[in-house]
Amino acid sequence: EVQLVESGGGLVQPGASLKLSCVASGFTFSDYWMSWVRQTPGKTMEWIGDIKYDGSYTNYAPSLKNRFTISRDNAKSTLYLQMSNVRSEDTATYYCTRALFDYWGQGVMVTVSS
Amino acid sequence: DIQMTQSPSFLSATVGDRVTINCKASQNINKYLNWYQQKLGEAPKRLIYNTNSLQTGIPSRFSGSGSGTDYTLTISSLQPEDVATYFCLQHNSGYTFGAGTKLELK
DSSP states (O other), rough: OEEEEOOEEEOEETOOOOOOOOEEEOGGGGGSOEEEEETTTTTTTTEEEOOOTTTOOEEOTTTTTTTEHHHEGGGTTEEEEEEOOOOOOOOEEEEEEHHHHHHHBOOOEEEOOO | OOOOEEESSSSOOTTTTTTTEEESSSSSTTEEEEEEETTTTTTTTEEEEEEEETTTOOOOOOEEETTTTEEEEESSSOGGGEOOOOEEEOOOOSSSSSEEEEEEEE
16 A cells, blocks of 8 residues: 655744655655645645656756755655745645555644744 | 647536537647646646547546647546646646636536
8 A cells, every 4th residue: 555654744943944754655666756736725736846766856846946945766656845945935734745646644743933 | 939728618417428628729739738637736647648649547438539729528428536727738838727627516
């Protein structure tokens, strides 16, 4: 059974950094592109970016590429999202998804507030 | 960027009803359109991919259709467990989501 479990969320102050993790199981992690998607409190879904199966290539939504960085550790079957200089509009639930968005994690909440 | 307009935003229906949800793209997306179901507190679940391919394990009462810019998710006979929010995703050029349709029982 494919499972994706996110962690690392919480309350963070504006301007701070935060790193989210997503541990994958039930499939060969190193065979798949992976993505991060977020859902705002108003339920709007936004693609953040993705990473090639070997970690050699990443794509980002243009509005986020200067502050967010996606990486992976295939030995640990773990996907990461490094968020820097966070803003109130980054408040959302963050999901990791497998390639083509066929499987999603349960999500992790990030709240940016002072 | 491709914009996705999903309708309706809210839908109230009775068990057994035929339910349709629509997504309209701002340009041709060549049938690269997925549908998802999201129940409260759960991970989104892919129902349909590439317009009309049913995800393994999804009941056959769910179906998808469309082409060009206009796409439809149909639930042929609504069941109580179908209460959820449904959203579409285009993956023809970048990735853009519809705003979602909240489906409730009347």
